[in-house]
Amino acid sequence: MSQNNPDQEDQTSGAKKTISLPISRVRLIMKSSPDVSSINQDALFLTTKATELFVQHLALSSFNNGSGKETNSLSYSDLAKTAEETETFHFLTDILPKKILARDYLKSLEQMQEEEADF
């Protein structure tokens, strides 16, 4: 992660609160958002830290509400479930398609085609 901001080297001093995600990468992702022009450096730090907190939040939530607690595991469906059940994570449902078996999909596709044929 050589692209890291030099600030991150100071993880030894006052360790817990500094940032571990690569700030430059976060900036690139932000800039790829439509219409976003310039971002203040401090705003960038804030966003990076918020993203870290988000990962922790998502992981913990999914684990605590998921079915893997007894077996100490976290699965895709745990995450999908949390995204649907927690309002603040609703924005994730677009990229979290629930997995279904191919044959079920084909069945529903057939049904849709039949419906369209009715027109």
Add this chain to the structure above:
Amino acid sequence: MVYFVQRNSSRLFLFFCATMASSSGNDDDLTIPRAAINKMIKETLPNVRVANDARELVVNCCTEFIHLISSEANEICNKSDKKTISPEHVINALESLGFGSYITEVKDVLQECKTVALKRRKASSRLENLGIPEEELLRQQQELFAKARQQQAELAQQEWLQMQQAAQQAQMAAASASGAQQAGSSQDEDEEDDM
């Protein structure tokens, strides 16, 4: 296992398009490096087995989250007639999107980053101001170099003297040895002259 979108066919079409787009490597392919995410997951959920597809998903959720915050902050920024997204805009975005609980910690980190940056600036200027101005430091450096050169020269000279002495001793030893021989070898020399 086959993954599909459990919605109507037009959404499926979009999903496939998205997949194709990302494989051609455009901007939206950007994600946080997997290693960084893995590390964070490990720290948050130590000893938990996390499925590979779940990890992949978290990586993509990160990107999605960043877009979400950026768009919201950008809108807030536009409304405020400013051109650059400021920390204030990001904080308001977090609040309005339901991530208000992050705000305190996020602000703390910002403060920390600023303090660290300030310390580093002070440290570098402290070095410059050890009380010794740069010219003086340069002068001292030159002095040290000159001294070192001198020492080297002296050393070289000593070695040379030692060599000379050794050579002289060798010569003398050889001379006294051949002096003893010379008495008995003049005949040889005459013979050599004839040839």
